[in-house]
Amino acid sequence: MKRVLFIAVMIPLSLQLTAQSVSTLQDTARIYTEVDVNPKFPGGLKAFDSYIDSNSVKILKADHTSGIVIALVLIERDGKVTMPKIVKSLTHATDSAAIYLLNNSPLWKPAFKNGLPVRSRWPAVVRFNGAQYTQGENNTEGKIIKPKYVEVTVDEPNPQNSVDPKKIYKMYEQAPEFPGGIEKFALYLKQNFNLPPNSNGIKGRVILSFVVELDGSLTDVRVARGLSPDIDKEAIRVISKGPKWHPGIWNSKPVRIAFLTHIDMPINP
Known part of the structure; x- marks a missing residue:
């Protein structure tokens, strides 16, 4: 590098x-693309999948399309996920949900280079499974009884890979x-x-x-x-x-x- x-x-x-x-x-x-230690969601891949499963039901309808969305994200030095960009799309609804969930995810463990935390690019694989909702009024275990539909939009104002020739980048x-x-x-x-x-x-x-x-x-x-x-x-x-x-x-x-x-x-x- x-x-x-x-x-x-x-x-x-x-x-x-x-x-x-x-x-x-x-x-x-x-922003590093080659690091010594990769960024990591707290708890690992299974915990990340669980985070997506437990929260996607809050913003997607029960009959949403199942599949994979891949987003390229920027993991900041403090572990915050920023600037997600869809590189493998599924549907507009799932793409929007992926952006929303990544922007609101818990802090990750950042990447490390030469023993120091650094900003890094990372492909996040977001798996959307068929939503399962608990039926009935009783909800003693705190499970979601029905989805709470939320209007989610992709917060990427510029086309992917576009740059502004007048902007001064930092x-x-x-x-x-x-x-x-x-x-x-x-x-x-x-x-x-x-x-x-x-x-x-x-x-x-x-x-x-x-x-x-x-x-x-x-x-x-x-x-x-x-x-x-x-x-x-x-x-x-x-x-x-x-x-x-x-x-x-x-x-x-x-x-x-x-x-x-x-x-x-x-x-x-």
Whole structure:
């Protein structure tokens, strides 16, 4: 998988960068498709099926179609299910019910990457069995006597796999990247960053925010956290005058992405 952020460790007249120094600052927004530990519904697959069975009767009619709906969901770092998208449809009613039940499901155990919880894509298989309803008025075990029909609509306003070319996204499937990757980025900084006079001894980190446009150009370059006016100004200059980046990807298409990178400055005396 490609790295998301870059660190440039600067000393007077030189810059050094190592693979081990890659920051995880932006990883909280990254969506992983390859993880070390998969996300999991609390209790496992049988518990998930039980959750669907016990709740689908509340929103589907008794004669609903039986079968499988597959939805691609985003499991957040706290286990919340978001952004379900139907990838295998059954009927409009069951598709709508699947979206509703996934959006309202208990918190999952999130995926883990390198020992940390991460956001991840996961295909959720929602099985709809023939509904069974308890007959009669007595309901001492708390079973559902009859279905309570609920009007459910699919809460996906945009067609699947569509992107808005004007929207600035804060999440991505593939991060924007400096051409050539992290090593080329470090080399570019080494060759082009001009250490301002009287900046020796300043230690810390300049965090830069910017938008990576569809064509890879950078706009709205700003200092999110600075060190000194001179260093901040030079950081903006060197990032702004650099080559175009490879744009970020969302739904398999290039999109405008709000991105962060930073430059660490341990200045030797």
